[in-house]
Amino acid sequence: MSFAADQNAGIGDRLRSIWNQSGKNALPADIASSNGRIEAEHVLVAAKFAGRVAQVLAEEGQTVEAGSVIARMDASDLQAQLAGAQAQVRRAEKTIAEAEAALTQRDSELVLAHQELDRALTLATRGYGTTQQLDLRRSQLNVAEAAKRAASAGLDEADAAADAARAEVARVSSLVDDAVLTAPRRGRVEYKLVQSGEVVAAGAPIVTLLDLSNVYMTIFLPSRAAGRLALGDDARIILDAAPDYVVPATVSFVATDAQFTPKTVETSDEREKLMFRVKLQIAPNLLRQYEARVKTGVRGVAYVRTLQTASWPAWLQVKLPQ
Structure with missing residues (x-):
């Protein structure tokens, strides 16, 4: 009887303790x-283009700063394309130099044709020149003007080719830069989804950042x-x-x-x-x-x-x- 009473008293004490604690932390x-x-x-660091992953530098649980290198793609093909595009730029610049020289030559020929025509007109006015000579000088002037227009068009074409070559260099250089995957912001590497040497598709995630x-x-x-x-x-x-x-x-x-x-x-x-x-x-x-x-x-x-x-x-x- 006394054991039961003691047991009931213990249960009562515990209930009162729980009640007091809940009342103490009661929510207003x-x-x-x-x-x-x-x-x-979550931030996915993904490959922009398909290719082989040369190296994954980040490890799971590592905290990386914004701009830190996470992985590198194999860019050997892109490097070759870049070298070819740079060679095209050099070729286009040489063509521009040749076109500028040709335009200078045509300018000189046009000046000479104008001078020859002026002389022919003067001689014809004084009665020392013939109509045939005057017609010949006019024809030479027309040819010189046409040659200058062609040289000017050639220079424009060479400039356009150089611009196209430079644009190709910029495009390939951008791809080469994109081959180095960096953290867009500071975070912790949660998952490393790809191992070095694996071939991935364009847009495939390499690591997940928190x-x-x-x-x-x-x-x-x-x-x-x-x-x-x-x-x-x-x-x-x-x-x-x-x-x-x-x-x-x-x-x-x-x-x-x-x-x-x-x-x-x-x-x-x-x-x-x-x-x-x-x-x-x-x-x-x-x-x-x-x-x-x-x-x-x-x-x-x-x-x-x-x-x-x-x-x-x-x-x-x-x-x-x-």
Whole structure:
């Protein structure tokens, strides 16, 4: 009898302890909560063109800076194309020089033809020249003018050929540059999808990066709570893996359409079933400070205020690792 009484008293103490603890951490009426998980923006570093991967330098779990070399494609064919395109540029430039020299020669011939015609006109005026000589000088002038136009057209053609050759050099050089795959932003290598020596198609992903400056938690809230949120409002996140810490966040997105909608919405209870997606962003400077601790997929509970003037309870005050 006394054992049973002691046992019942122990159970009562435990229940009172649980009640006191739940009352201590009771959620205020103006604060809503929802489960979620930590996510980060994924960036695919992919090959621009098909070919063989010469070298993959990044390793899974490695943090890389923006512009760091991730991988290199085999560019031997492109190097050969580039050498050929550069040779075409040199040939076109030589052709331009020859066309300019020919144009200079035709200019000189045209000047001489004008002078010869002027002399012939003077002699004909004084009675010392013949009509045949005058016609010959006019014909020579016409030939010189035609030759100059042809030389000018040849120079234009040579310029166009040089421009085309330079454009081809620029195109191939761009492909050679694209053969070196770099990180578009700072992040952590999540997956290494290709090994050195493998042949990949155009657009094939080589590695997956996690953008450590864009980490967030996505939660779903009923319409009553989501409708009262303000973009930029404070939020709190408590992770299952670190329940002793309270991580600050900011409401950065509230969906305009419900994610879960019943077939018919006729009563207030059914309207409460409308769930809206909410995104809680963690500040980049905070992420940089605790970068080594940032992991995606970690689940937890997020808290948001449905009344902007509401105060956070003591147990939801920001608390971070030292």
